[in-house]
Amino acid sequence: MQASLVIMSAVALTVVMLGFWVPVSWRSSDGGIDRVAKRVYDAGIFVQSTLVAYDTFSTRGRTALIDDPVVEFLLPSIREAWREEPKRGIPLNRLTGFNQKVAGALHRNGVPIMAGTDAMGLPLVAPGSSLHKELQLLSESGLSPYEVIRSATVVPAAFLGKTKEFGTIAVGQRADLLLVAGNPLENLAVLRRPSGVMVRGRWLPRQKLDELLKTARQQRMIIRQATRWAFGLNPSGIDAAVGNTSSNGTERFGRRYGDQFGIGYPSDQALKPERCGNKLPKSAPE
Secondary structure, three states, X not given: OHHHHHHHHHHHHHHHHHHHHHHHHHHHOHHHHHHHHHHHHHOOOOEXXXXXXXXXXXXXXXXXXXXXXXXXXXXXXXXXXXXXXXXXXXXXXXXXXXXXXXXXXXXXXXOOEEOOOOOOOOOOOOOOHHHHHHHHHHHHOOOOHHHHHHHOOXXXXXXXXXXXXXXXXXXXXXXXXXXXXXXXXXXXXXHHOOXXXXXXXXXXXXXXXHHHHHHHHHHHHHHHHHHHHHHOOOHHHXXXXXXXXXXXXXXXXXHHHOHHHOOOOOOOOOOOOOEOOOOOOOOOOO
């Protein structure tokens, strides 16, 4: 009787395991991925990549993200917590490689890929630098440099139905531009250190960008203390008010105290973008 129960249990477990893993293995094969990619294309779906989020599970990815210099600009509590994260990832983790394979298949089948990072949505994914990491991972997935740049410019604008507003450089488009000392079609790394930035029609040369970074380092503790006075919060509450993008604390602080610290949080009116014209601003390079 006991032997029969053991045999029946083993058979049942085998059936369940096969019922789960066979479909997974089939869908994870090159042919299965390609079939899914074709269905996604036929459905007219845009896909946001967020490959860097999965890279946080690998030892290589975690090491690079923990050592990211941008982490120094985050709130002290976040920075310290991230520095304490183990550099060792999940053993035998292949999530990044698998998702890159999926991204490559989607792209080959014509699915629009949008670069995304989920910055601050999980540990080690810092705003700004994580996008450059994402572009690198997309390049390694089979996208050309031109296609990678489109994934962060043209494609998001198309998804939002704003192709006549931003995403390309043309007269009448929003004046948000990067000036780089090199050809990003040959080397995407030149995007990491722009010679200047045009934001809402305002030109910021490299010197000004460096000054802003220096000021940001100096003002971390000032802003933290000012927020404490403004909201009467303890340190953990301050971090939530200033750094948690899921609340409106950043906006409240920025609108009330931004001008005092030179960080100039824009008002709704200030967000109205300048448009590209036929002439460069006086402060822009010829």
